Amino acid sequence: MDWLDRISIWAIVILIIGSFALISGHMGEARPERNTPQRTLSPEVAASREVAAQVTLIRNIMEAGNLGKAEPMAKELIQKHPYEGEARMVLGDIYMRKQQAVRGVLEYREAIDLNPDYLDKKTPLFQGKKLKVAVREALTEIEEGLRRNPADESLKKGRKALYYLQRRIAGSCS
Amino acid sequence: MTRRVIIAFFLLLFAASCTAPAAKQQKKTYRIGYMICNSEQETLHRFRPLTAYLSKKVGVNFEMAAIDTVDFVKEAGTLDFTHTNSLLYIIMNRNNGVDVLAAEKSGPLGARSQGAIIALKKSGIKSIRDMKGKTMVFGPSLGPTAYMSQLDLLLQGGVNPENDLAFYTIPSGSFKHEKVIYGVLFEKFDAGAVPVTDFEKMVGEGKIDRGDFTVVAEGTPIPYCTFGVTQRTDEGLAQKVRKALLDLKKDDTVEIDGQVVRVLEQADVDGYEDIKDRDYDSVREMAKRTNMPPYQRF
Numbered sequence: 526m527d528w529l530d531r532i533s534i535w536a537i538v539i540l541i542i543g544s545f546a547l548i549s550g551h552m553g554e555a556r557p558e559r560n561t562p563q564r565t566l567s568p569e570v571a572a573s574r575e576v577a578a579q580v581t582l583i584r585n586i587m588e589a590g591n592l593g594k595a596e597p598m599a600k601e602l603i604q605k606h607p608y609e610g611e612a613r614m615v616l617g618d619i620y621m622r623k624q625q626a627v628r629g630v631l632e633y634r635e636a637i638d639l640n641p642d643y644l645d646k647k648t649p650l651f652q653g654k655k656l657k658v659a660v661r662e663a664l665t666e667i668e669e670g671l672r673r674n675p676a677d678e679s680l681k682k683g684r685k686a687l688y689y690l691q692r693r694i695a696g697s698c699s
Numbered sequence: 700m701t702r703r704v705i706i707a708f709f710l711l712l713f714a715a716s717c718t719a720p721a722a723k724q725q726k727k728t729y730r731i732g733y734m735i736c737n738s739e740q741e742t743l744h745r746f747r748p749l750t751a752y753l754s755k756k757v758g759v760n761f762e763m764a765a766i767d768t769v770d771f772v773k774e775a776g777t778l779d780f781t782h783t784n785s786l787l788y789i790i791m792n793r794n795n796g797v798d799v800l801a802a803e804k805s806g807p808l809g810a811r812s813q814g815a816i817i818a819l820k821k822s823g824i825k826s827i828r829d830m831k832g833k834t835m836v837f838g839p840s841l842g843p844t845a846y847m848s849q850l851d852l853l854l855q856g857g858v859n860p861e862n863d864l865a866f867y868t869i870p871s872g873s874f875k876h877e878k879v880i881y882g883v884l885f886e887k888f889d890a891g892a893v894p895v896t897d898f899e900k901m902v903g904e905g906k907i908d909r910g911d912f913t914v915v916a917e918g919t920p921i922p923y924c925t926f927g928v929t930q931r932t933d934e935g936l937a938q939k940v941r942k943a944l945l946d947l948k949k950d951d952t953v954e955i956d957g958q959v960v961r962v963l964e965q966a967d968v969d970g971y972e973d974i975k976d977r978d979y980d981s982v983r984e985m986a987k988r989t990n991m992p993p994y995q996r997f
Contacts (some may be wrong), residue, residue, distance in 0.1 A: 588773050592997055621794065624996055654796030654930040662793075 576602065576609045583615050587622060595619050610640030614652065617659070626663035627683050633659060634690050644693060653694055660691050728760040729779040729932070732771065734787060734924075738873035739765045745966045746782070752953040752962045756943040759936065768841040780940060781927040785812070785982045786843040786991070788925040792976065793993040796930035800941045802974040803924040806896045810972040811920035813895040814848025817880070820913045822889055827856030827916055833889035835860070835867040836882045838875050841992075842894070843982060845876060848918035849892035850989045856916070880907060890915060896923075921982050922974060944971040 579602050587595040599616040606612055617632035633643075633656050642648040643656070664687055670680045731750060735742045742765040750763040766774050771787050775795040783791070791797035802810040816835075818824040824833065830853065838845025846869075853860055860867050868888075870878040876897040883891040884907060895917070902909045926944055928937040947970060952959045963970060987994045 585773075590995075590997065618794070622993070622995075624994060649931065651930055652796060654798060655794065656796075658793050658796065 572606065573609070576606050576611060580611050580615050584618075587615070587619055592619055592623055596623075608639060610636040610643065613639060614643065621659055626659060626666050627680075627687075630656075630659050630663040630690060631683065631686055634686055637690070637693060656690070657694055660687055660694065663687055664691075726758075726760045728762055729936070730764060730777060731761050731780040731782065732764050732766045732774055732778040734771055734781075734783040735765050735767050737876070741873075748953045748955050748960050748962045748965045751955060752947075752951065753940060753943055755953060757936070757939045768839055775929060776931075778929050779932045780937075781925075781929065783925060783927065784841070784843055785922045785925055785979055786841055786847060786986065788922075788927055789979050789982050789986065790993045791927065791929075792979070797927040798930075798937070799974055799976050799979070800926040800928050800937060801944045801971040802922050802978075803926070804969040804972055805923060805967065806899060806969070808896060808920055808923070809969070810923050810974065812844045812923040813920045814844035814846075814852070814918040815893055815895050815898065816849050816852060816890055816915040817883055817893055817898065817912050818890040818915050819883060819886065819911060822913075824890060824915055825913070827853060827858055830856075830858050830890060830915070831863045832865050834865050835890045835892070836879050836888040837867060837869050837892040838879050838894070840869060842875075843921060843985070844894040844896075844918065845879070845892055847985055847989050847991050848921070849916075850991075851985050852916045852918055854989065877901065877906075884911065919981060921985070922978055925974070926971065945973060947971060 579598070583595050583598050583602070586598065596616070596619050599612060599619055602609075602612040603616065613632050613636035617629045617636060620626070620629035620632060633652075637643050637656075640650065642650040643652045645651060646653065664684070667680050667684045667687065670677060671684070674680070731746075731753075733742050733746050736745075743763065746763055750761050754761045761780075764774070764778070768784075768787060771781075771783060772790055772794060775781070775791050775797065780800070781788070781791065781797055788797065788799065792799070804810045816827075816830075824830065837849060840846050850860065858864070869875070870882065872878075876893055879891040879893055880898060880901060882888045898907075898912075901907045926940075928940070947963060949961065949963055949970075951962050953962055954960075983994070986992065990996060
């Protein structure tokens with residue numbers, strides 16, 4: 526065995542050890558996500574993209590103060606996509622800006638029933654703190670209404686829904 | 700022999716090409732949105748050291764964004780922390796679930812701010828009633844002590860700006876508070892709406908003479924600029940930031956571009972104070988009385 530053979534053997538040994546070290550160092554790591562463009566969209570993905578685009582548009586109109594235009598657009602979106610929580614959430618936001626806290630919170634409740642992630646702090650959809658403020662405001666509105674008219678059944682029904690939401694918020698991950 | 704040399708060369712080349720893996724976990728970056736006070740450049744200049752200081756103190760990366768008052772609510776969903784006036788805070792608390800962390804202290808009023816209506820002494824305007832038929836210049840429309848407070852004073856004094864003033868306007872562009880004060884000083888308008896802090900600052904800097912002006916009316920003190928946390932941010936991190944802000948002392952420094960700067964001095968702030976959400980109820984009541992967001996009725 527001459528000097529070149531020895532160097533070759535050592536190089537192979539170093540390479541094997543190095544490979545082991547690298548492999549064990551990367552064990553358990555997630556594979557990087559590939560940004561390969563999707564060629565076809567499933568109907569669900571296409572629908573949720575359409576909802577997201579519509580919600581963004583409605584939110585922009587709402588933030589510009591054009592609530593009269595934003596409200597029918599949100600209602601139309603709900604009719605078209607009755608199982609999308611985001612459409613209910615945006616309608617709730619519109620009612621809040623119209624100072625109709627009780628109506629707003631009832632829409633938020635529908636949104637949460639469709640997608641409980643709105644109350645899960647671990648998800649990017651978490652809206653718990655906003656909902657807490659809205660529920661507090663709506664309860665004050667209902668209490669004032671009931672003081673004026675204690676027999677108002679619609680207010681009592683609304684209060685029941687609010688208590689339910691209050692329990693859900695209190696029990697959420699925050 | 701040649702074959703062996705080639706094999707050995709490639710083996711060595713292959714071994715040399717193995718580099719150490721990149722750092723497995725990079726620090727997460729959090730975004731602080733600073734409301735533009737006078738100009739974007741001024742805001743970035745003021746709060747760059749504070750942002751760097753918070754990164755160092757809390758152990759995470761913070762990046763800053765200077766955001767216009769009218770765009771702030773739209774941007775709230777992209778932010779982790781907010782630095783705004785008290786009106787923007789109550790808007791985002793109601794509409795976006797932003798929680799208060801600390802209030803900023805600046806000038807003789809500390810963590811409070813106050814709006815005033817000023818006029819030149821020689822104008823003869825002494826009270827709100829004298830404002831009827833006069834011209835007036837307001838500060839930014841989302842400024843609690845540059846617009847809302849003065850609107851509240853006028854309405855409570857029986858003067859509706861829409862009907863009872865000869866004319867009113869809001870200056871465009873940057874440094875609106877200074878423009879309002881100069882507008883009154885150079886008699887372009889009979890009266891102006893200014894935050895007391897900014898008026899006193901200009902007096903202190905020798906830009907204006909207090910003796911030229913009369914204070915027609917002063918609003919009630921309300922919380923000054925506010926640090927808030929958005930609902931997407933982890934509660935533990937929020938408390939660390941809050942503690943770092945409350946512990947900030949005048950001598951605390953940070954290195955920016957090789958230069959050591961005092962954080963509070965460059966931010967033009969005296970410090971930060973503990974504050975609760977209920978302390979903003981006076982701002983909420985004022986917003987309701989003046990039909991301002993988030994309680995605006997269309």
